[in-house]
Amino acid sequence: MKRTTEILALRHGETQWNAEGRYQGQADIELNGAGLAQARRIAAAFAAAPIDAIYTSDLARAYQTAVELAQAHTAPLVTVADLREQHYGVFQGLTSNDIAQRWPEAFARWRRRETDFGPEGGETRNAFSRRCIGALEQLARAHVGGTIAVVCHGGVLDCLYREASGLGMDVRRTWALENAAVSRLQHGPEGFRIIDWGNTAHLDRRATDDLPDLFPAP
Numbered sequence: 001m002k003r004t005t006e007i008l009a010l011r012h013g014e015t016q017w018n019a020e021g022r023y024q025g026q027a028d029i030e031l032n033g034a035g036l037a038q039a040r041r042i043a044a045a046f047a048a049a050p051i052d053a054i055y056t057s058d059l060a061r062a063y064q065t066a067v068e069l070a071q072a073h074t075a076p077l078v079t080v081a082d083l084r085e086q087h088y089g090v091f092q093g094l095t096s097n098d099i100a101q102r103w104p105e106a107f108a109r110w111r112r113r114e115t116d117f118g119p120e121g122g123e124t125r126n127a128f129s130r131r132c133i134g135a136l137e138q139l140a141r142a143h144v145g146g147t148i149a150v151v152c153h154g155g156v157l158d159c160l161y162r163e164a165s166g167l168g169m170d171v172r173r174t175w176a177l178e179n180a181a182v183s184r185l186q187h188g189p190e191g192f193r194i195i196d197w198g199n200t201a202h203l204d205r206r207a208t209d210d211l212p213d214l215f216p217a218p
Helices: 016-020 033-045 060-070 096-102 104-111 125-141 154-165
Strands: 005-011 053-056 077-079 147-152 182-188 191-199
Touching: 005 125, 005 154, 033 060, 053 060, 060 077, 060 147, 096 104, 125 147, 125 154, 125 182, 154 182, 154 191
Parallel strands: 005 147, 053 077, 053 147
Antiparallel strands: 005 182, 182 191
């Protein structure tokens, strides 16, 4: 029996706050027009993927993206609150420049990636990672031998990349976290393993429908 779970991990489509460079966190911002178009491209490109279940953050931008994918599948769509983005507290709704001007010391700690620091009213990086990785592990274990899609946020995907790569939350990020990007991972007895990261080929209007096999045989 196959002992691994295949995971299709998707970041939600673009929102207006994404376009403006604002910290969203758990503010419930909907997709903008570009984000809806991206979500529909995901659904069209991966309509034939062998997905057993679709899990999504309950925040609107992720849920709207997941709904587009779910309409192309018979797989159930389930919301999971622990897949929400990190709570950024007082930083939410502001740009980096806004935050640096209002709370320069707090922003400096944030930029240093202090793992036990959280903005006032928000989560620390370590607490956030424990929350979302715990949820992802639970979902993966519930579908051993199958395939799930997980629609979530840039911060959740950042934690997933770090977990799969053995990197701490204090390590400076060098990997992409683009809106509507799709990553493929496996989860097994040894944890998460990255197969493909941050793929955006499905967003290219010139791309054909003949994308590479999503889950090729080993």
